[in-house]
Amino acid sequence: MKKVVIITGASSGIGYQTALFLNEKGYKVYGISTREFSSDKFTHISCDVTDTEKMSDIFKDIYEKEGSIYALINNAGIGISGAIEYAKREEIYRIFEVNVISVVNLSLKILPYLRESKGKIINISSVAGEIPIPFQACYSATKSAVENFSMALNNEIRPQKIKVCCVRPGDTKTNFTKNRIKTDVVNDIYGKRIVNSVKKMEKDEQKGTEPIKVSKLIYKCLKKKNPPLVCTVGTGYKFLCFLGKILHKKLVNYIVYKLY
Template sequence: MPFIGKVILITGASSGIGAAAAEYFAKKGALLALVGRNAEKFEKVLDKIKASEIDLEPLVILADVSIDAERIMSETIEKYGHLDILINNAGFSIQGTIETLQMDDYDSMMATNVRGVVELTKLAIPYLLETKGNIVNISSAAGIMPVPSNCAYSMSKAALDQFTKCVAMDLAAKGVRCNSVNPGFIETDFHGVERDTDEWAAVEELCAQKHPLQRIGYCDDCVNAIAFLADESANFITGILLRVDGGISTKGAF
């Protein structure tokens, strides 16, 4: 298996896409450094990994990527000695139009969704250069098209997309790839709506109708894309924004 013994650092790994990616790569024999802020959610992730009868116990780092990038990297290297793959997944959204947007919310989103990614990537580069590793950023279809009442979030993901392409160009000649996965509406807790409720059913139906493939996405859809880009079989691919969005970004607006 291509990920056996590979050191993979995943941020935002306590839930959603990050948690699904952690479980996937653990099953593939990777050595994981998992970053998140919620210890209780991490227990559920670790229980799933242990239930798969996997011998390798991940390194769990309780941290905030917007302020703890140096500690995250130092703990990862202290544990494993090197780094093969960085998956920048941590991020959040606070809804608001330009009229209702609070600047504190804007600053918080930019700190996590952009600055934290930039700093952690910068710290990871010396190690990725040694291993000829790669970076996968988890962005959003919102970075490609406007999404109503998501002004700051869409801006942050557009910035992340441009960062992905710039890093890809900066590091290509040195053998390090950088790509992005841009999901549409994915079934996670990210949206602030409790699942298995009438409210969730209504949101899911509405969003499914907006996607040309007539369904919402699932974590596995994104994890399969992440694994493809992180794998050496994609070694001639860098600087792409892989849209895992049911075709919604082709419409130009949500």
């Protein structure tokens, strides 16, 4: 019987590519995102990941139909760029709600099913969670929160044979760049730094890796009996995160300042 995998944010970018790839690899894939969307390769259900009640019902329906759920991939995410000083309160709350609170809530709701299948939760974090980027302060904070939550949860449920891991992409060519919320620049206290930094991060993303590279790593984690806690996509980013860990934080932050 095909293993059932649920992936959030499956209508675009990394999620969409991963849904196609996992279908190709023989998984039965359910994708969830807010927009109406259909594919002949996987079943798509429209839902906002922050609607925990509706998401719980979806998990229950899938379980009743398929008899088992093997994995949840928490991939849906949003970004905000610009000086955080100018972000609206609701934008700040929203990014934490989508990128962190929904990851927490959905991880907890899926546990009873994974306990039965000895399955996996794979959370999509970001290199920005390890090396925070200016003018993406909240985004960076949400992704480091996801990694810390995943590590702690992994230990809480370790005896139950459920695995939690994070896949950490760097710049990836998706619609994320276009979909990102931009804070209003209300004056020029920051000079050209906001515009230049945002331009750089957008250019880096659009020149970034193809989403299939992330999908392949997600697949590796799904297959492994003992996947790593955090795996970074690409040798360059692996090395960067390694430097981020061993160098003095003040130095790392200064280098990042110079880059942006």
